[in-house]
Amino acid sequence: MILEMYWLYYLIFLWSILSFLVMKYVHISNCIKYYLAINYIPLAFILAYRAPSVGADTWAYIEAFNYLSVTPIDGFFVESFECGYVLLNKLVYVLGGNGVDVIKIVAILSVSLLAGFFYKYSKSVVLSTVIFIGFGMMFPMMNLIRQVLAAVIVLWAMGKLSENKRTWSVILIFLASTIHVTVFPFIVFVILHPLNVKKILLAVTLGIMLVCVIEANGLFFLLDFSLLNESKYISYIGSEFDVSKEYGALVICALFCFCLFASGCYKYIYKSSNEQLLAISTLAMYISAIVILLGYKVDILGRFIYPYFLYLCILLPAFCNLKHGIGKVCVYVIVVVAAFVYFTKSLGVLRDGYIYNLGI
Structure with a gap:
């Protein structure tokens, strides 16, 4: 029953594993870049063109555009929305877009920044991708769109901090906080660095x-x-x-x-x-x-x-x-299996609103 309802999500998860194995088998050069392209471009498309019914908040964000685009910014918040997100809506409005375009932009930004971060900082892009999908971190992208975008921006802030680029880190944390203020506590990492x-x-x-x-x-x-x-x-x-x-x-x-x-x-x-x-x-x-x-x-x-x-x-x-050699392979297999089990359990508690449909 779960497979019938959420077959697309299983396909995304399995593709994140099989695509890498196929590329390794045929010895494709620049394997990781191709891997990122064939996994994250479809993911961005799926998120950007989902129906308003997919994700409890998707339609609410589309409707919010109607007043955010014309409401003056008053302080840091406007009707429960932070100023950065409000500015994004206003910019889309000025360029002739609508609430659907905002959903698309946020989806593409979130996926692109995440893929770039994994490529630059992860010890294993493939495993990071499998973990991201398998441990349920993909699903909030269809619902908590502001928080996800803010969290991905903060990922880059922490990456810059690890390179001792404090100024860039602080700038990115403040930027992310204008999208969703709950990520502001990451400033503590800068203080402790x-x-x-x-x-x-x-x-x-x-x-x-x-x-x-x-x-x-x-x-x-x-x-x-x-x-x-x-x-x-x-x-x-x-x-x-x-x-x-x-x-x-x-x-x-x-x-x-x-x-x-x-x-x-x-x-x-x-x-x-x-x-x-x-x-x-x-x-x-x-x-x-x-x-x-x-x-x-x-x-x-x-x-x-x-x-x-x-x-x-x-x-x-x-x-x-x-780990190295056969030990490394065994550890990878264990993590992938654990991710699959967790993924299946996660689908078991998802609401019907996450059944995927194209629409936007």
């Missing part, structure tokens, strides 16, 4: 204190619904985020992130502090685990995991590349 054991322990201690505060007060006071647009966010409670908790899936995910954090601390921070992007990815795994667990207290936090969990696409391939 370069990461080392002491700074990581400080971040861990603060994380533990945060958990204790939330546990003691019941509901995190900064995320009290009295401070939010209740009509907008209350609908998220009882969504698939809650459904998945019934099976303990998020607990397993949090433990997985904790394990990667512990391993990354030893390998990339304690033993070789020059691997700054991997150190950043390590800390991002810890933050992912904390946010996942806090989601059991504050459900809305489930929507804020994405910018941190995305660094799994960088850290896990780096771990896999520590």
